[in-house]
Amino acid sequence: MERDHDSRGCAVACGPVGLIDSESGADPAAAVSALYAAHALGLTRLALIMTGDRHAAEDIVQEAFCGLHRRWDKLRDPAKALPYVRSAVLNGCRTEYRRSKVAIGPPGGDDYEARLPPAWSAESAALASEERREVVRALLKLPSRQREALLLRYFLDLSEADTASAMHISRGTAKSTVARGLTALRILLGESS
């Protein structure tokens, strides 16, 4: 990828909607490719945080964009392409998370951290400090919806409206889910309000 990206992996050049310009809009493959170039990094990073598995994250994002391409002719509004892909990535992450939860087994025991996927484990260079590991452990204890809402809001920096759109919930529900998630996270981290 040749484009510059910010820390979340969004292409700086992609603009507010970030997607499909008028030239590529007529060609589904070109449009999807343009969207991929702009958002694959950010979405892959999101999927990595949600699943803990880099290869699964790449596949989830790949499949989300392939799904968009397959269904392009049913997409009435090209501006809906990005919300569609975000939702597909969330769905893929939920499936992967459920699958890995079965494989990892219940929390507890001396080897629980050893059973975690690489990106969540203490072996990960990104989690070298105990403080960060504590945040990951707390995130994993949150209900899935709250975790998703927090990541969309505070990792991807989506607005409440975009968070709601990606999660297929109302804006009010998104707002309250984020608030409850933050409160729960704060309690789990032992921080005072």
Next chain:
Amino acid sequence: MSGRTEDRLRATTAAIGETIRPEDIPALRLDQRGRQFASTQSPYGRWRGGRWLIPLVAAASVATLVTGVAVAGQVLHLMRSLSRPQTGTSAAASRPVQLSAGTPKFIVTSLGGAGSVNATATGRLIARIEPPVDGFAIEGIGAAPGDHMFVLTGQGPHGLVELFRVHLGANGKPGRAVRLPGPSVRLPPSISSNGLISIPAAVSPNGDYVAYAISRQPLGDAASQPATITVVRVADGASRTWRLWPAGRTQISELSWAKGGQLSWIAVIGDATVANGSVVRHRGDALSVAMVLGTALPGRSLTVDSRLVSYGWLSEAATGKSAVLDGPLAGVITRDGDTVAAQILTEHGTRSKLVAMSSANGQITRVLLDGPRSSRADPVGIDGDSLLFTLSPRHEHPNSNYVCGHLALAKLSTAKIVQLPFEIYCSTVWPGEPFIYAW
């Protein structure tokens, strides 16, 4: 709401996210066949995909498992054929490639234990290989130089390991498979047949000898089943076996043969470390190695009679955490014995390189490909200057079929890489080797 909580959340998620760099993102592979994909039939005559079939077959397997192990084996075979990564050609990929002189014209593959011969240039199915005995599942393929002789290793329905030799005609049509004198080994349990295990094989450059490796099998007893490499003289069945010490993690994954009786082998060896340039037993550690066995040497120990070319560590043993492998993961030796083409994992298994290295000292002489592990190249066959390998096999996908890689060839002398019209489809549910192939 605490600003500190948000800050900690942002900092932690950013740190995890930034472990993926922009250049790590793979290219988008769009499925040009669209919704037709799930109902197409592969050139192997097996259904590819058919998502609706998977729960049906899973339900069938539950019902059938209680009726007996033998029947369950067949169901597993069917499930694998539906759900495992598969290969095939598509309209987009079937443009013939120009093969330079000396490139093998045929590739022998096994999918779900069933063999076939395909044209290298077009991917076209030339012929299926008739099972030499009913229920025989191919679990390894060795190729002699040129396009004429292949050896199939595998198990019959009762788990007995057998070797068969197949000659191809000038048009690629396989002759009748001929049973070779081989091991009287029965691998437990018989349900582990149908391609669920691997028995790597190699043929000597003159075709007079066949080597095969047997490692601990699923549910097998590591203590009673040390990994072995056996060399069989085709003419009379005389054989010699080299052994490793018993260790649960040991798995020999690949064999290839060079002149002068040099047999390269790739393995993970449990309870092993390196001391003074040799692999020695050491409880708790585990190594990934590329080694070359001198088959003319008189011993019985694989490590004593082999020289170490390259190695890395399986860090699971040392840390007790999830396995992280650095070092050689796959590799084959050139027929002159000078070079090993290998896939080497680095940076705690997150990056891989396809390299040519000296078989004498492991020094890398040429980097053929470099990239994240998700676009790894897995060398499997070498004939003359032509290296056959998979390109970009990716993590299996949880939902549906998609193209996750291709076969490719590299010219070792020029490092030129050509993608072959063999797509590898990844699909779901059942982990395992995508397929077995050789040239």
